[in-house]
Amino acid sequence: MLTVDKVRKVFGATTVLDGVDLRIRPGEVVSVLGSSGSGKSTLIRCINGLERLDGGRITVDEFDVSKPRELAEARKRSGTVFQLFNLYPHMTAVENVMLAPVEVLKRPRREAEAQARAILASVGLSPRADAYPAQLSGGQRQRVGLARALAMEPRYLLLDEVTSALDPEMTAEVLAILGELARGGTTMLFVTHEIEFARRISDRIVFLDAGRLLVDLPTVEFFSPAGGLANPRIAQFLSKMHKD
Numbered sequence: 322m323l324t325v326d327k328v329r330k331v332f333g334a335t336t337v338l339d340g341v342d343l344r345i346r347p348g349e350v351v352s353v354l355g356s357s358g359s360g361k362s363t364l365i366r367c368i369n370g371l372e373r374l375d376g377g378r379i380t381v382d383e384f385d386v387s388k389p390r391e392l393a394e395a396r397k398r399s400g401t402v403f404q405l406f407n408l409y410p411h412m413t414a415v416e417n418v419m420l421a422p423v424e425v426l427k428r429p430r431r432e433a434e435a436q437a438r439a440i441l442a443s444v445g446l447s448p449r450a451d452a453y454p455a456q457l458s459g460g461q462r463q464r465v466g467l468a469r470a471l472a473m474e475p476r477y478l479l480l481d482e483v484t485s486a487l488d489p490e491m492t493a494e495v496l497a498i499l500g501e502l503a504r505g506g507t508t509m510l511f512v513t514h515e516i517e518f519a520r521r522i523s524d525r526i527v528f529l530d531a532g533r534l535l536v537d538l539p540t541v542e543f544f545s546p547a548g549g550l551a552n553p554r555i556a557q558f559l560s561k562m563h564k565d
């Protein structure tokens with residue numbers, strides 16, 4: 322289980338996360354919705370140990386991300402894909418994907434390469450496995466980013482607005498793969514502005530508003546008039562997103 326307990330994060334005078342509680346059980350797909358600036362990316366960065374907590378606790382399985390000795394193990398279990406791909410430009414797609422398994426998991430290179438090629442094939446990139454990032458489209462780069470996270474065989478996949486930098490066609494490519502992963506039982510925490518997609522794939526939706534987690538509801542309830550929509554902040558958010 323991935324557990325976020327009363328987490329607080331402050332930047333200067335602004336409280337960006339204010340007592341956030343969240344549980345993600347193996348096999349669940351949970352989407353995080355909320356307006357721009359509500360703290361969604363900060364939550365992912367806290368889970369990944371990229372931000373120091375100002376209060377509360379985050380554990381990935383039993384590993385506490387605030388304890389330097391446990392962070393590496395927590396990170397191995399929670400693969401993160403960011404909006405920008407952050408691929409190494411001097412390495413090919415397959416080299417990018419096999420890097421962490423070789424360096425962190427100490428896998429033999431040959432084995433890591435075979436696994437990396439298989440994962441790239443599973444995201445439809447076999448023909449581009451030996452291309453450099455500059456030779457790939459945005460959607461292909463993001464699929465390499467996803468393959469790189471999957472190569473570590475994470476128990477939890479954290480996805481931070483992975484399609485925000487992509488045009489609609491490339492977004493569809495990446496969402497199709499995420500949909501397959503969700504159906505295949507991959508555990509995901511999905512920060513997104515793709516509301517209709519979140520609705521299709523998520524078991525639960527949580528809504529962040531100015532750093533507070535307003536609701537954590539099964540997807541059907543979140544979108545029902547008596548459930549999430551009864552909350553004016555959520556109703557306002559959804560009607561704005563549908564207009565945009």
Ligand SMILES: Nc1ncnc2c1ncn2[C@@H]1O[C@H](COP(=O)(O)OP(=O)(O)OP(=O)(O)O)[C@@H](O)[C@H]1O
Pocket residue numbers: 332333335337355356357358359360361362363364482
């Ligand atoms: N390193 C930082 N230093 C200072 N303020 C920050 C920092 N990172 C984030 N913030 C602030 O924290 C708030 C939450 O930011 P965050 O990126 O988590 O929001 P978000 O919900 O992911 O937004 P978006 O949907 O636009 O990506 C914002 O007001 C942002 O300006």
